């Protein structure tokens with residue numbers, strides 16, 4: 482047992498040491514995947530090895546390939562940096578090794594999801610009575626939301642989709658904005674609906690759904706209870722941060738008996754800020770929602786939430802039974818709200834993150850990162866660069882002119898420089914730099930140093 486104490490302490494010290502180095506370490510990992518593989522690609526031993534020696538070996542082999550994604554100057558994709566208490570809670574979740582399947586396997590893990598799930602609904606402005614499943618991320622949440630939609634709509638149309646599948650089923654209509662997240666398409670593929678079932682709705686200049694076009698597309702096909710129809714909305718366009726007009730779009734959809742799913746991976750967090758809440762006005766009217774913990778809430782990977790206004794629909798769509806499970810805890814159990822069976826205990830880290838921040842801290846995290854995004858936009862614009870989007874949330878799109886190859890060269894130079902890390906995107910046919918500010922650690926000084934690095938890279942690229 483003494484060995485285990487030492488081993489865990491060693492691992493925790495190593496992790497904390499890495500995290501303490503994030504302010505000064507180059508953001509880009511020193512080695513690429515091929516080199517990282519060489520370091521890890523040792524022979525599989527025949528005989529067992531000493532655990533402490535294995536951990537030391539892993540630390541030395543993996544460290545060069547670690548990105549400073551949890552650090553204050555990583556602005557790629559939409560990646561949060563895990564909060565201290567949330568990180569420690571996840572270390573405990575691993576150490577406790579609890580299975581969050583249901584309250585019989587782990588009363589505490591299931592209860593943490595219940596309690597933290599309640600807090601999440603309150604902060605995100607969702608109905609108190611909604612069901613919550615703790616999933617891997619917004620991809621998982623979108624799949625749960627769309628599966629719940631399929632169950633509910635098919636039942637209304639007189640079809641038992643869980644039993645009969647989609648062969649011979651009423652045709653399902655799925656409407657979504659042209660700039661929906663690609664995970665919506667994958668969820669539709671997994672559900673057997675196929676991405677071809679999508680009826681694309683036009684978006685406005687910022688990539689939010691055009692409600693007039695939504696009304697047109699809805700009216701273009703059959704609607705009503707016999708024609709299962711889902712409308713996928715988005716809170717937080719992954720390029721621009723734009724949020725759909727949730728109230729207007731949901732009212733249109735509901736008038737046609739359609740189900741509304743909101744993909745709010747990061748943008749749903751606008752609801753937690755009194756200053757930004759107006760952006761998600763009407764969010765509570767929808768039928769299902771997907772959101773991430775590992776993005777803007779700064780919970781360690783992986784962490785996402787699938788909410789459904791009708792918990793009984795969510796569990797009817799997702800749960801299963803087996804003889805050995807009857808009588809093994811409260812029903813429905815935590816996993817009945819997800820597409821997984823055995824699950825790691827994600828509730829502890831979310832519980833800890835929300836206790837660490839409090840209501841005001843969550844609002845401050847959202848407001849502060851949005852202010853830092855505006856600081857980026859102002860400084861880069863003052864320096865003569867083009868800010869392509871309306872910076873309504875934490876996303877900034879930056880143009881370096883019309884030469885896509887030059888934009889990619891600048892991006893590569895920024896990433897190699899190591900001060901900060903920004904990714905690229907192709908938006909409306911043009912290569913741009915994407916900045917997402919999602920980390921509680923980021924300061925004005927981090928933004929200023931990163932602006933300098935960007936301008937330096939642009940100056941040095943012909």
Ligand SMILES: *Cc1c(COP(=O)(O)O)cnc(C)c1O
Pocket residue numbers: 559617618619620621662664715716717718719744745746747773785
């Ligand atoms: C990030 C994102 C997703 C996918 O989320 P994961 O956490 O990677 O599964 C889906 N939708 C939107 C809008 C996103 O920003």
